[in-house]
Amino acid sequence: MIGCGIVVVTGVIAIGLYIALARAPLGRVYARRLGSPLLALGAPVLGVGVIWLMTAALSGDIISTSDVGPHDITFGLFGSVLGTMFTGLLIILLFVAAALVCAAVLVAAVLFTLAALVVGLNSTFRTGDVHELLPALLSPLLVWSLFGFQLFDGPDVAAPPEVLYTFMLGGPLSITVLSLWELRQLRTRYSITLGSLLGR
Template identity: 45%
Template sequence: MQLARTILGLAAAVWLVASYPLSGGGQKFILGKLLELAFSCGILAVGSVVGIAAFLIASTPARRRDFAGRLRRPVSAALLLAAGPLCIWVSVETLKGNLISDQELKDFFFGLGLPEFICFVLSFFALAIGWLAAVAVLLGSSVYTLLATYLCVFTCFMAKDVHQLLPALISPLLVWSLFAFQLFNGPDVAAPPEVLYTFMLGGPLSVTALSVWEVRRLRAHHAITLRRALGH
């Protein structure tokens, strides 16, 4: 059901963009979507930390130790996501020459006692190889960061590994925060208000409904409730 909702949401977004003109240019639209993805990731990161911390604090000591033992994958997901922007920053700083400069390379080779011509040649090749490597890392880490961000948002930072209830409790926080962000940021397309707000409300309402349904199914079919999850 969650996958079907996602596919329908993407289809609705494509139809909306294809049917109505963009409020700004295409570049502004793409940058806006990237900003929304980053905002989603930030909201989910905060929500996951708060949700997991609340579970740990409110649970019994035995359950607390159990939950703490399940934090490996959520923490790993956060660290893997942070690796992408870190690689982007290192690549950009390398391309700008802030990490190491031509003169520093020359001084390094001069310090080895090599002839001046050899030092110039080696520093040139080192800079060229470093520049090409930085470009490759920048492109690869940009794609990696986008994919990792999407997966972290889609899986709620692996919060289900701590407990099955957490994704259903955290997801509504994300979608309603995004709804507020879109209201503040303005519409992406010049659509009539009834179409625009139906589309904007469709995501939060459908995700909230699915979360409620998920919580009810966990209780009805697996006897999983918040009280039992906390060990009370």
């Protein structure tokens, strides 16, 4: 969750800066390309909303059997005792069916949200759709920010500092090297540079 928050904040700031600093026609082009990142950002939010709604429905916070009451939905076709029994049985069956549907939607929403978060983090919430350089520029910032949080959060395992910091540095260093390599590949193969990003 911290990683997603960092990506969202840095992505919004970085994309906003790039749109503001880009020369006249490019700023509008980048602004029109914000649809994919916004969809990638909205998918986990939608998933969390559905999870909350289904959890509230299953816990009886939205509607419960006591809210329905002993209404005779058979319109008096049966006797009053038989109609009340039929109504009670029908209400119970409806609540069981609704609970099964809510449980299925809850499981699907949890899986969808997890997948959306993993895909969003891996693609830095599709910022590459705005410009090809953005994922390579944002990824190191993300992993070094997470490294900073790990330093202040305390170690998860009891290990000597040499071992602990070596493993903690592995991720940020490898992502930074990969990002630099990607920036180099974009520059040498496709002539995409920071200057071309800003239209300069």
